[in-house]
Amino acid sequence: MRRVVVDRFGGPEVLRVVQSRDPRPGTGEVLVRVLAAGVSFTDALLRAGTYLGVPRPPFTPGYELVGVVDERGPGCSRLRVGDRVAALTAYGAYAEDVCVPETEAVEVPTDLDPAEVVSLVLTYTTAYQLLHRSARVRRGETVLVHGAAGRVGTAVLELGALAGVRLYGTASAHDRGAVERLGAVAIDYRNEDFVARVRELTGAGVDVALDGFGGTISLRSFRALRPGGRLVLYGHYATMAGGRKSWRGWFEWYGTTAAVALRGLLSPGRRVLVYRIQKLRDSRQLLPVAPRRPARLVGGGPRHPDWFREDFLALVDLLRRGDIRPVVAERLPLSDARRAHELLESSAARGKIVLVP
Numbered sequence: 001m002r003r004v005v006v007d008r009f010g011g012p013e014v015l016r017v018v019q020s021r022d023p024r025p026g027t028g029e030v031l032v033r034v035l036a037a038g039v040s041f042t043d044a045l046l047r048a049g050t051y052l053g054v055p056r057p058p059f060t061p062g063y064e065l066v067g068v069v070d071e072r073g074p075g076c077s078r079l080r081v082g083d084r085v086a087a088l089t090a091y092g093a094y095a096e097d098v099c100v101p102e103t104e105a106v107e108v109p110t111d112l113d114p115a116e117v118v119s120l121v122l123t124y125t126t127a128y129q130l131l132h133r134s135a136r137v138r139r140g141e142t143v144l145v146h147g148a149a150g151r152v153g154t155a156v157l158e159l160g161a162l163a164g165v166r167l168y169g170t171a172s173a174h175d176r177g178a179v180e181r182l183g184a185v186a187i188d189y190r191n192e193d194f195v196a197r198v199r200e201l202t203g204a205g206v207d208v209a210l211d212g213f214g215g216t217i218s219l220r221s222f223r224a225l226r227p228g229g230r231l232v233l234y235g236h237y238a239t240m241a242g243g244r245k246s247w248r249g250w251f252e253w254y255g256t257t258a259a260v261a262l263r264g265l266l267s268p269g270r271r272v273l274v275y276r277i278q279k280l281r282d283s284r285q286l287l288p289v290a291p292r293r294p295a296r297l298v299g300g301g302p303r304h305p306d307w308f309r310e311d312f313l314a315l316v317d318l319l320r321r322g323d324i325r326p327v328v329a330e331r332l333p334l335s336d337a338r339r340a341h342e343l344l345e346s347s348a349a350r351g352k353i354v355l356v357p
Contacts, residue, residue: 003095009049025073062093090300327351
């Protein structure tokens with residue numbers, strides 16, 4: 001089979017397609033023929049070596065997939081050959097065939113577009129769990145979303161509107177229209193002080209702030225909370241610069257994350273929460289330094305499999321009803337993985353990039 005490999009940490013140029021031995025499912029695993037593998041900014045963090053839990057190269061990136069069960073390993077009884085499934089993999093999905101634990105594969109309808117369904121696996125499930133599992137938003141509350149024109153940000157705006165919350169989103173002036181079309185108040189992060197703007201719009205601050213960037217934004221987001229507010233930290237996009245790992249960004253991320261966590265502890269009226277969607281099978285890293293080569297081709301699964309199944313199926317139902325509309329910007333063959341990563345800075349703002357093996 002063919003799969004994409006990261007030979008060394010770096011920019012999109014480190015991605016290459018190789019021929020590899022066909023995988024065989026182990027005990028409790030199913031072999032999945034991949035129909036669609038999502039391309040996300042998290043994959044770029046893995047490629048650059050700036051993601052917590054990144055393995056030592058060579059490894060295959062790819063956080064999410066939709067495919068068809070082609071073979072069952074010993075001990076599998078729930079799924080059948082021919083079933084269409086989705087899986088959260090952390091890494092390993094950029095391949096023609098992937099083995100995943102049966103317990104972590106979720107059945108999906110065969111009449112839905114695999115490229116749209118794969119958009120739900122990481123992006124929309126992250127957005128859904130940020131709102132409903134971590135922040136536990138209630139109708140009428142106010143929510144500040146950073147990066148509101150990005151994939152997770154857009155999903156938060158769609159799902160937040162369905163939940164009946166009032167939305168404020170930071171974005172560039174160029175993306176103001178896209179944010180406002182989804183029912184949010186756009187805040188130009190380049191030309192406006194979002195803390196001052198939020199307080200002007202709400203009076204006392206927001207109930208919830210969702211921060212996927214980290215760094216100094218986290219400290220300022222904490223200041224944007226009203227008494228009783230919640231800040232949810234879920235990413236570290238600020239740790240990469242120019243497509244490569246930024247140690248300066250990492251030191252700043254750790255320092256500011258510790259500082260804002262301390263503020264949360266010292267402020268009884270405000271809380272700081274940390275969200276992460278996945279668990280990792282082979283790593284207990286505290287730093288973005290790969291300790292060893294991966295023991296397996298697929299790196300992880302959902303941190304809470306029961307939550308993932310429940311929330312993902314709820315999103316599938318919303319997709320079927322037309323209540324959410326994931327946009328697929330590009331469908332590219334596996335051989336164009338490098339181009340897919342090059343397009344992340346532009347096409348990702350217009351929709352999901354999907355590899356179709």
